[in-house]
Amino acid sequence: MNDHLFRTKAPELLVDLAAHTASSIRQVLDVSPEVAEQIGQAVANNMMRVWGGQNVYMPLGMSWKLSQRDRDIFNECNGRNHHELARKYGVSLQWIYAVVKRVKKEELERVQGNLFDDAPEQSNRR
Numbered sequence: 001m002n003d004h005l006f007r008t009k010a011p012e013l014l015v016d017l018a019a020h021t022a023s024s025i026r027q028v029l030d031v032s033p034e035v036a037e038q039i040g041q042a043v044a045n046n047m048m049r050v051w052g053g054q055n056v057y058m059p060l061g062m063s064w065k066l067s068q069r070d071r072d073i074f075n076e077c078n079g080r081n082h083h084e085l086a087r088k089y090g091v092s093l094q095w096i097y098a099v100v101k102r103v104k105k106e107e108l109e110r111v112q113g114n115l116f117d118d119a120p121e122q123s124n125r126r
Contacts, residue, residue, distance in 0.1 A: 006041050011048075018044040074103035 007015055022040030025031060031039075073085055077100050086093045 003037060014044040014048055070099045070103055073099050
């Protein structure tokens with residue numbers, strides 16, 4: 001589909017998706033605007049083929065954003081900058097401590113694994 005025809009005849013949602021995709025591609029990759037637009041249109045056409053006719057709810061991604069924010073807090077924490085992090089992220093000092101503790105626990109479990117995951121269930125009979 002040529003570029004002008006796509007922009008004038010395709011549904012607004014797909015045109016917008018193609019434009020955002022092209023913009024993101026240009027931010028990440030060193031490609032010409034034309035190539036980025038072709039990729040954007042290909043993505044929009046693929047989404048139309050895969051999700052066409054469906055009502056699609058686009059989540060805000062809050063849990064992912066919060067998870068990423070918490071990981072950023074953990075990565076920036078040096079053990080002495082809790083107050084600074086609380087100000088930077090607009091949360092309480094207690095929240096910073098809780099985030100660091102939780103992410104540290106998650107990281108430890110990820111690296112070491114849960115020691116009891118593979119343990120056979122103990123019988124309660126005596």
